Amino acid sequence: xxxxxxxxxxxxxxxxxxxxxxxxxxxxxxxxxxxxxxxxxxxxxxxxxxxxxxxxxxxxxxxxxxxxxxxxxxxxxxxxxxxxxxxxxxxxxxxxxxxxxxxxxxxxxxxxxxxxxxxxxxxxxxxxxxxxxxxxxxxxxxxxxxxxxxxxxxxxxxxxxxxxxxxxxxxxxxxxxxxxxxxxxxxxxxxxxxxxxxxxxxxxxxx
Amino acid sequence: xxxxxxxxxxxxxxxxxxxxxxxxxxxxxxxxxxxxxxxxxxxxxxxxxxxxxxxxxxxxxxxxxxxxxxxxxxxxxxxxxxxxxxxxxxxxxxxxxxxxxxxxxxxxxxxxxxxxxxxxxxxxxxxxxxxxxxxxxxxxxxxxxxxxxxxxxxxxxxxxxxxxxxxxxxxxxxxxxxxxxxxxxxxxxxxxxxxxxxxxxxxxxxxxxxxxxxxxxxxxxxxxxxxxxxxxxxxxxxxxx
Amino acid sequence: xxxxxxxxxxxxxxxxxxxxxxxxxxxxxxxxxxxxxxxxxxxxxxxxxxxxxxxxxxxxxxxxxxxxxxxxxxxxxxxxxxxxxxxxxxxxxxxxxxxxxxxxxxxxxxxxxxxxxxxxxxxxxxxxxxxxxxxxxxxxxxxxxxxxxxxxxxxxxxxxxxxxxxxxxxxxxxxxxxxxxxxxxxxxxxxxxxxxxxxxxxxxxxxxxxxxxxxxxxxxxxxxxxxxxxxxxxxxxxxxxxxxxxxxxxxxxxxxxxxxxxxxxxxxxxxxxxxxxxxxxxxxxxxxxxxxxxxxxxxxxxxxxxxxxxxxxxxxxxxxxxxxxxxxxxxxxxxxxxxxxxxxxxxxxxxxxxxxxxxxxxxxxxxxxxxxxxxxxxxxxxxxxxxxxxxxx
Numbered sequence: 001x002x003x004x005x006x007x008x009x010x011x012x013x014x015x016x017x018x019x020x021x022x023x024x025x026x027x028x029x030x031x032x033x034x035x036x037x038x039x040x041x042x043x044x045x046x047x048x049x050x051x052x053x054x055x056x057x058x059x060x061x062x063x064x065x066x067x068x069x070x071x072x073x074x075x076x077x078x079x080x081x082x083x084x085x086x087x088x089x090x091x092x093x094x095x096x097x098x099x100x101x102x103x104x105x106x107x108x109x110x111x112x113x114x115x116x117x118x119x120x121x122x123x124x125x126x127x128x129x130x131x132x133x134x135x136x137x138x139x140x141x142x143x144x145x146x147x148x149x150x151x152x153x154x155x156x157x158x159x160x161x162x163x164x165x166x167x168x169x170x171x172x173x174x175x176x177x178x179x180x181x182x183x184x185x186x187x188x189x190x191x192x193x194x195x196x197x198x199x200x201x202x203x204x205x206x207x
Numbered sequence: 208x209x210x211x212x213x214x215x216x217x218x219x220x221x222x223x224x225x226x227x228x229x230x231x232x233x234x235x236x237x238x239x240x241x242x243x244x245x246x247x248x249x250x251x252x253x254x255x256x257x258x259x260x261x262x263x264x265x266x267x268x269x270x271x272x273x274x275x276x277x278x279x280x281x282x283x284x285x286x287x288x289x290x291x292x293x294x295x296x297x298x299x300x301x302x303x304x305x306x307x308x309x310x311x312x313x314x315x316x317x318x319x320x321x322x323x324x325x326x327x328x329x330x331x332x333x334x335x336x337x338x339x340x341x342x343x344x345x346x347x348x349x350x351x352x353x354x355x356x357x358x359x360x361x362x363x364x365x366x367x368x369x370x371x372x373x374x375x376x377x378x379x380x381x382x383x384x385x386x387x388x389x390x391x392x393x394x395x396x397x398x399x400x401x402x403x404x405x406x407x408x409x410x411x412x413x414x415x416x417x418x419x420x421x422x423x424x425x426x427x428x429x430x431x432x433x434x435x436x437x438x439x440x441x442x443x444x445x446x447x448x
Numbered sequence: 449x450x451x452x453x454x455x456x457x458x459x460x461x462x463x464x465x466x467x468x469x470x471x472x473x474x475x476x477x478x479x480x481x482x483x484x485x486x487x488x489x490x491x492x493x494x495x496x497x498x499x500x501x502x503x504x505x506x507x508x509x510x511x512x513x514x515x516x517x518x519x520x521x522x523x524x525x526x527x528x529x530x531x532x533x534x535x536x537x538x539x540x541x542x543x544x545x546x547x548x549x550x551x552x553x554x555x556x557x558x559x560x561x562x563x564x565x566x567x568x569x570x571x572x573x574x575x576x577x578x579x580x581x582x583x584x585x586x587x588x589x590x591x592x593x594x595x596x597x598x599x600x601x602x603x604x605x606x607x608x609x610x611x612x613x614x615x616x617x618x619x620x621x622x623x624x625x626x627x628x629x630x631x632x633x634x635x636x637x638x639x640x641x642x643x644x645x646x647x648x649x650x651x652x653x654x655x656x657x658x659x660x661x662x663x664x665x666x667x668x669x670x671x672x673x674x675x676x677x678x679x680x681x682x683x684x685x686x687x688x689x690x691x692x693x694x695x696x697x698x699x700x701x702x703x704x705x706x707x708x709x710x711x712x713x714x715x716x717x718x719x720x721x722x723x724x725x726x727x728x729x730x731x732x733x734x735x736x737x738x739x740x741x742x743x744x745x746x747x748x749x750x751x752x753x754x755x756x757x758x759x760x761x762x763x764x765x766x767x768x769x770x771x772x773x774x775x776x777x778x779x780x781x782x783x784x785x786x787x788x789x790x791x792x793x794x795x796x797x798x799x800x801x802x803x804x805x806x807x808x809x810x811x812x813x814x815x816x817x818x819x820x821x822x823x824x825x826x827x828x829x830x831x832x833x834x835x836x837x838x839x840x841x
Binding site for chain 1: 236237239240241244246247248249324325350366371373397398408419422423426427429431433434
């Protein structure tokens with residue numbers, strides 16, 4: 001009987017830590033695979049370096065997991081989906097935008113998103129990225145008059161940005177050398193950002 | 208007498224082994240690795256999400272995954288959400304079929320490749336499993352990855368995503384019985400690890416993310432076309448030409 | 449029957465309780481996760497500010513000492529605002545201790561307050577730093593010409609800091625911007641504010657701290673071995689108190705496998721004097737590398753030779769001791785015994801400095817004797833049980 005009991009202890013050596021994690025914990029990890037050599041370099045106190053004979057033909061990999069800072073259910077799904085990929089999305093949009101505009105233009109950035117805190121995060125991300133690229137960026141957001149805003153709120157998506165852009169230049173809210181980058185969502189159920197630039201009174205969606 | 212005792216002992220051992228193997232089950236744990244744990248905004252259960260949307264779903268074969276089964280499952284999911292789906296399993300050895308003009312060409316082309324990225328079976332545990340009549344579990348770990356891209360009819364890339372997931376499967380009486388007991392007494396229903404709950408969870412994630420990706424692609428196409436309404440070329444049923 | 453009823457009632461109670469507490473259980477799980485990550489957010493956010501200020505010491509945003517208003521610190525959406533005050537203080541401390549940055553924080557309460565400004569174009573409600581001309585008109589300007597904004601956001605498992613310095617005039621031009629990020633899997637470097645170093649240098653110090661552990665240790669152990677009472681003898685072996693010292697070597701910095709040799713000495717007046725030489729091989733059971741923050745558990749096997757003399761050694765032989773032998777007082781004829789020992793045990797070690805060891809031993813030469821009993825029989829008779837405390841130098 002005793003050898004049997006001893007044998008039952010052996011599986012303890014092989015149990016994956018996943019079994020001790022709840023479903024919420026498993027889903028709150030970002031994981032990716034690294035070779036053991038790379039993992040030992042990045043996490044020296046946690047991953048031992050592979051034996052010398054293994055390095056040349058290293059086929060052992062390590063699963064590296066990081067806990068997400070904000071758990072999945074903490075923020076609304078769309079906000080979380082956009083904020084999780086904020087840097088990647090905004091980088092792509094700002095790269096495309098900066099390629100389409102003359103180098104000397106002064107940039108203004110704003111975001112149009114149902115949640116104001118998230119809109120501010122999107123705008124700040126874009127401003128910082130453009131400024132890091134060496135482009136002249138202003139923190140000031142061009143603001144139309146209250147009456148114009150009231151009229152624009154009644155227009156469909158297809159027209160609002162185009163008309164707002166034209167109005168900004170016609171009322172001298174934006175100068176000739178200025179360019180405005182707008183970041184927004186167009187549909188309530190999408191999780192990607194769109195961008196458009198307003199330059200010399202003309203609105204153009206970013207590809 | 209000695210041979211009779213030996214025979215009786217052998218029968219007893221074989222009997223217990225058969226009972227152990229018969230009662231043995233698998234315990235599989237699913238872990239989303241890349242992308243699948245991100246939340247989605249669309250409801251994949253809604254039947255109207257992709258009404259009037261025509262989709263060509265192309266499944267590319269890769270190691271460890273049957274593309275036919277993948278295409279079938281995803282087609283069923285998109286059809287339930289209102290899309291009209293045609294599927295194509297791309298065989299690398301087959302010659303490209305000549306393009307035939309279609310009455311209702313697809314508006315979106317989804318290319319999906321699902322493959323086995325990593326697999327690990329512990330041979331020592333497998334041996335111990337056999338010798339212990341599955342009291343010691345045999346454990347295998349598999350990581351799969353999906354590459355999904357969505358283009359419009361002209362080939363313009365609208366959306367792209369990579370997904371990865373991991374399954375840890377333990378086979379053995381000991382681990383199955385112990386987890387069955389814990390599932391019965393402690394774990395809530397959606398946390399249970401015995402049974403096929405992992406399949407349902409993974410299917411929900413994969414189908415949900417595909418639906419979200421297609422939705423994003425649709426909106427992107429609308430923006431790129433300056434919000435022009437999608438052309439309806441499908442003839443209503445029952446009308447004369 | 450009683451046990452079956454008890455088990456059934458426990459299952460029934462547990463099932464009922466489980467149904468009612470599913471939501472509570474999930475909430476508790478989320479709370480635990482929040483607590484675990486909350487402290488990490490604080491550390492990692494401070495780490496990002498350290499890196500930002502360190503970057504300023506290398507390449508200052510201004511050529512001369514310049515007054516800058518800390519206009520705002522925003523934390524990740526859905527996290528509380530208590531973190532903001534901590535980060536403001538941390539930044540202020542760093543900037544004060546690193547004058548090479550040429551950044552001098554200036555106090556401007558009106559800058560972050562709401563300002564209502566009426567003009568020919570209408571009435572505008574905004575924060576002070578968004579309308580610096582209004583502040584200067586009202587005489588509320590601090591005189592600072594620049595404002596610093598820090599924005600933190602949690603993007604999956606990365607914490608991202610976006611820092612920008614803008615001018616405090618009508619143009620609000622961004623003069624300096626930096627994006628920094630870190631992940632929960634990367635440990636915070638915990639750099640000293642008076643001596644900021646780069647991440648590479650801090651990491652090098654961390655590696656040196658790891659490497660400084662060395663591959664060799666000198667364990668000094670104090671322990672007790674007790675022997676199971678025999679069935680056929682009227683005397684039993686007294687517990688042996690041992691003191692040992694030796695050398696332990698690890699095969700790698702991970703210390704997953706170690707081997708040790710030690711020499712031990714035991715003495716009890718009028719009972720015995722014994723020496724022992726023992727070797728052990730140990731394997732780390734709690735992972736593939738020792739932890740800097742958690743105790744480690746090793747399993748080991750060992751073999752040794754014990755040589756002892758004295759009345760206390762009478763029990764360590766295959767024949768029963770006689771009365772004459774027990775009462776023999778001659779010091780020239782002390783009974784002697786030489787034994788082989790096989791050991792199986794567990795060691796709980798903390799920071800490679802102190803450990804608690806428990807083990808079972810078998811004496812193969814005394815397998816058939818009844819002078820010493822058995823503690824546990826796994827097919828091999830383990831006749832001895834011991835505990836030790838070890839100090840590693």
